[in-house]
Amino acid sequence: MTEQFLQVTNLRITLSGNSVIDDMTFGIKKNTLTTFLGPSGSGKTTVLRAIAGLNQNMTGTITLDGEQIQTTPVNQRHIGMIFQSYALFPNMSVFDNVAYGLRVRKESASTIDQKVNSMLTTVGLTEKKDSFPANLSGGQKQRVAIARAMVLEPKLLLLDEPLSALDAKIRVELRSQIRQYQQKLGITMLFVTHDQSEAMTISDDIIVMDQGKVQQQGSPMTIYTSPKNQFIAKFIGDHNVLNGDTLSQLGFTHIKGTVVTPTADYIIRPELFTVTKVNNDQIAIQGQLLSLTILGDRVRYQFETAHHVLLKVETLNRATLLPLNKPVTLYLDGNALEKVGD
Numbered sequence: 557m558t559e560q561f562l563q564v565t566n567l568r569i570t571l572s573g574n575s576v577i578d579d580m581t582f583g584i585k586k587n588t589l590t591t592f593l594g595p596s597g598s599g600k601t602t603v604l605r606a607i608a609g610l611n612q613n614m615t616g617t618i619t620l621d622g623e624q625i626q627t628t629p630v631n632q633r634h635i636g637m638i639f640q641s642y643a644l645f646p647n648m649s650v651f652d653n654v655a656y657g658l659r660v661r662k663e664s665a666s667t668i669d670q671k672v673n674s675m676l677t678t679v680g681l682t683e684k685k686d687s688f689p690a691n692l693s694g695g696q697k698q699r700v701a702i703a704r705a706m707v708l709e710p711k712l713l714l715l716d717e718p719l720s721a722l723d724a725k726i727r728v729e730l731r732s733q734i735r736q737y738q739q740k741l742g743i744t745m746l747f748v749t750h751d752q753s754e755a756m757t758i759s760d761d762i763i764v765m766d767q768g769k770v771q772q773q774g775s776p777m778t779i780y781t782s783p784k785n786q787f788i789a790k791f792i793g794d795h796n797v798l799n800g801d802t803l804s805q806l807g808f809t810h811i812k813g814t815v816v817t818p819t820a821d822y823i824i825r826p827e828l829f830t831v832t833k834v835n836n837d838q839i840a841i842q843g844q845l846l847s848l849t850i851l852g853d854r855v856r857y858q859f860e861t862a863h864h865v866l867l868k869v870e871t872l873n874r875a876t877l878l879p880l881n882k883p884v885t886l887y888l889d890g891n892a893l894e895k896v897g898d
């Protein structure tokens with residue numbers, strides 16, 4: 557196994573008598589951005605707080621850059637943390653907020669000046685350096701919080717749902733900016749989110765969590781195309797999951813040259829259906845479209861097959877929509893399906 561920059565091993569956390577994290581083991585590599593993705597209550601914040609040193613009710617080991625840190629005091633771990641709520645000092649200017657940690661470290665005035673100005677340039681806030689937090693937008697406040705953490709050059713930067721308080725457009729902009737800072741400055745980041753598109757867009761690696769356990773760790777592509785279990789398949793990308801028996805009824809007897817297992821689950825991604833036949837391996841499925849939702853550039857339909865199987869189907873949003881409640885034929889290539897757990 558290659559050496560991991562952060563290695564968490566056999567982490568167990570009990571809070572108020574409840575086992576919240578149950579034997580979690582994972583590692584992340586240096587200079588990468590890893591996201592913890594999972595539903596509310598899955599334990600993401602609890603693990604982050606343990607890594608930061610804010611959660612003492614833990615057992616297991618945490619190794620960062622070759623050193624065990626599970627008993628190291630918070631302020632000696634070289635870990636930065638960013639919260640949804642910005643946590644800026646309201647009575648300090650942008651410059652002073654970013655300079656704060658360097659002053660605590662008693663760096664020289666010229667070093668502070670140079671580092672803070674350089675960081676404000678990176679996050680595009682040079683013109684706001686004399687402003688106070690109350691006069692900044694939510695996105696600008698969060699960029700100050702990020703600059704304040706990054707200027708200390710932490711070994712690891714933990715970000716706990718940093719974009720949740722922002723509106724959709726700013727969220728999308730700021731997530732790609734965070735990714736750019738991470739790559740430009742070579743920072744190792746661990747980022748918590750419950751938004752799968754956020755995780756897919758910015759991560760080198762995703763750790764999917766549920767009920768205090770790691771369900772799967774892998775690249776966005778691996779998690780999306782080869783989910784290890786039904787929970788991940790449904791949580792990521794909102795796939796259809798059908799058992800082999802139902803697939804056979806639809807006419808799929810073989811998947812990738814192998815006989816369909818009646819009891820196994822298979823994933824059908826909503827965007828795999830086509831309205832016209834585009835290759836000879838596709839099988840026609842008769843049915844009707846029951847409802848539609850416009851998602852912007854795509855349209856999501858609810859499709860009921862002639863055998864009364866309900867399927868999610870997605871197409872690009874073209875000028876004309878497909879008709880509802882009329883017989884329709886959709887096409888699907890069985891070779892594009894994935895068996896859950898393979």
Ligand SMILES: Nc1ncnc2c1ncn2[C@@H]1O[C@H](COP(=O)(O)OP(=O)(O)OP(=O)(O)O)[C@@H](O)[C@H]1O
Pocket residue numbers: 571572574576594595596597598599600601602603750
């Ligand atoms: N102080 C506490 N005492 C008891 N249980 C707690 C405490 N703090 C959190 N929990 C429980 O631990 C579990 C994990 O909580 P945690 O906040 O880590 O989840 P999360 O994945 O970060 O959720 P969210 O996305 O909602 O922030 C939840 O079931 C929560 O109720």
